[in-house]
Each structure stands twice: as C-alpha cells, then as structure tokens.
Amino acid sequence: GENVEQHPSTLSVQEGDSAVIKCTYSDSASNYFPWYKQELGKGPQLIIDIRSNVGEKKDQRIAVTLNKTAKHFSLHITETQPEDSAVYFCAASSTGANSKLTFGKGITLSVRP
Amino acid sequence: DTEVTQTPKHLVMGMTNKKSLKCEQHMGHRAMYWYKQKAKKPPELMFVYSYEKLSINESVPSRFSPECPNSSLLNLHLHALQPEDSALYLCASSLFGLAGVGRTYEQYFGPGTRLTVT
Numbered sequence: 001g002e003n004v005e006q007h008p009s010t011l012s013v014q015e016g017d018s019a020v021i022k023c024t025y026s027d028s029a030s031n032y033f034p035w036y037k038q039e040l041g042k043g044p045q046l047i048i049d050i051r052s053n054v055g056e057k058k059d060q061r062i063a064v065t066l067n068k069t070a071k072h073f074s075l076h077i078t079e080t081q082p083e084d085s086a087v088y089f090c091a092a093s094s095t096g097a098n099s100k101l102t103f104g105k106g107i108t109l110s111v112r113p
Numbered sequence: 114d115t116e117v118t119q120t121p122k123h124l125v126m127g128m129t130n131k132k133s134l135k136c137e138q139h140m141g142h143r144a145m146y147w148y149k150q151k152a153k154k155p156p157e158l159m160f161v162y163s164y165e166k167l168s169i170n171e172s173v174p175s176r177f178s179p180e181c182p183n184s185s186l187l188n189l190h191l192h193a194l195q196p197e198d199s200a201l202y203l204c205a206s207s208l209f210g211l212a213g214v215g216r217t218y219e220q221y222f223g224p225g226t227r228l229t230v231t
Contacts, residue, residue, distance in 0.1 A: 032217035043117075043203050043222040044156065051217075089155050093217050100169065101220060103155035 002027040004092050006104030015113050019080050023090035023104050024072040030092040033073045034101070035064060038087045048075070080111045116140075117223035119204050125229045128194060134226045136187040136204030145187040146220065147179055148203040156203055156222075162187060163209070194230045201225040 003026040013019045025033075031052035036044035050057045050064045050073065057064050066073040077084055087108050091101040117138045126132050136145065144163045148156035161169035162181040176198075178190040187204055203225045207218040 034219065036222070043119075043224045046219055046221060049219060095217055099217070100158050100161070106153070106155055 002030055002092055002094070002102040004090060004102050004104040006090055006107055008107060009105065010108045010110070012110040012112060013080050015080060015082060015111050017080055019075075019077045019084070019109055019111075021075045021088055021090070021107050021109070022072060023074070023092075024070075025092040025102075026071065027092070027094065028068075028071065029094040030102075031095065032093050033064070033066060034091050035062075035075050036089045036091065038089065038106075040086075044089060077109075080109075082111050082113050085109055085111045117204055117206055117221055119202075119223040119226050121226055122224070123227045123229075125231060126191065126194065127231055128196070130194075131190070131192045133191065134189040134202055134204075134228075136189075136223055137185055138206045138221075138223075139185055140206065140208075140221075141184075142206035142208050142221075143184055144207045144209055144218070145181060146205040146207075147177075147187065147189050148205060148222075150201040150203055150225070160189075191228075194228075196230050199228055199230045201227055 005024045034049035037047045038044045048062050048064050050066050061078050063076040087106045089106045090104045093099050093101045120135045146161050147159040150156045158171050159173045160179045165181045176193050180188040204223040205220045207220045209218050
C-alpha cells in the first residue's frame with residue numbers, strides 16, 4: 001500500500017518568511033495530493049491540492065509543487081502570518097476500487113510574530 | 114459552501130453506554146466517511162459510504178456501527194466502548210467516492226466530535 005512520509009515534524013519560522021513542507025510517497029499509482037491545515041480544536045481544512053497531470057498550483061500565498069519522478073510534493077507558504085500556525089497534513093491517493101487517502105504524520109508549523 | 118456539520122461537539126460516555134454521533138452535509142455529496150484521530154496523529158479511516166452503501170470498513174471493531182439513512186446524513190452508533198476509543202471522530206464527504214471513475218474528488222471534513230470514554 002501507499003506510504004507517505006512528511007518531514008520535519010515541526011517547523012518554526014519568523015512572520016513574513018516563507019515555509020516549505022515536503023512529503024514523499026511510495027506508490028507510483030498515486031495521482032491526487034491534497035494538503036490539509038488543522039487548527040487546534042478543529043477538523044482538517046483542505047487548503048490546496050494537486051493532481052499528477054500538473055506540476056505546480058498556486059492560490060494566493062500558498063503553492064504546491066509535484067515531482068512525479070522523485071515521488072515528492074511540497075507545500076510552499078509565502079509571507080507567513082501568525083494565523084498560519086497549525087498542523088499541516090499531506091496526503092496521497094489513487095483512483096480505483098477501495099482507494100483511500102493516505103496521510104503523512106503531520107507537521108506543526110509555528111509562525112513567530 | 115463546503116460545510117460538513119457534526120453533533121455533538123463533545124461527548125463523555127461510560128463503557129456501558131450507547132450513544133450516537135451525527136454528521137450532515139447538504140452539498141449533494143454521494144460519499145461520506147468516518148475517521149478517528151488521536152492526539153498528534155493523522156486521521157485514520159474507519160468507514161466509507163458511497164451512494165448510501167457501505168463500501169469500505171477498515172476492520173473496525175463491531176462496537177462501532179455506522180449508518181447512512183440518506184445521502185445527507187451519516188451516523189456512528191457507539192456501544193460498549195473502551196477508554197482507548199477516546200479520540201476526535203471526524204466525518205468527511207466528497208462528491209463521489211475515491212473510486213470515482215477518472216479522478217479523485219476533494220474530501221471535506223467536519224469539525225469533529227471529541228469523545229471521551231470513562
């Protein structure tokens with residue numbers, strides 16, 4: 001089955017700096033890669049996703065890049081703000097019967113004011 | 114609108130109690146999911162319903178019993194739980210299931226029910 005690795009487990013940045021979170025996956029059949037942000041006491045919120053036919057996708061201050069050859073994808077947050085502080089989960093899935101989202105372990109991002 | 118609602122927000126129950134968690138969405142989604150999340154861990158899939166039929170059961174103990182009365186509602190019936198079942202229970206929905214032909218559909222989570230088993 002799919003295995004998604006997420007490193008590091010914690011990341012601290014100064015407000016205004018950029019943050020990059022990287023995930024690797026093992027199953028070459030995976031073709032959908034969402035990122036979720038989870039704030040304390042809340043459910044995971046889908047913030048951006050990318051499919052295997054696209055190399056990069058942007059939405060305002062966040063972007064995701066995908067390298068299918070190396071089997072890794074990254075979340076880029078520019079001009080970080082304190083409200084970006086949360087746990088971020090990457091995930092991967094493929095299409096087909098019984099496919100499901102496989103999550104990374106999550107990274108705690110802290111943005112220092 | 115990508116809202117999934119869950120009730121109750123918090124639940125404390127004894128090991129001999131029977132309780133139910135409720136999830137609702139009005140986005141016309143045809144797939145609904147139950148996940149369990151322990152502190153500082155990612156969500157773990159428990160059940161998937163597609164078109165109101167159970168399509169995936171991730172070998173969940175029978176003390177958890179899901180039910181999908183219609184395409185907007187998902188329930189999780191709890192009976193004889195153990196303290197180790199204490200966790201955040203998340204509901205999610207997507208337009209179609211992950212096995213939808215040709216593409217994977219975005220999955221949206223509710224805020225969760227914080228369950229404590231005493």
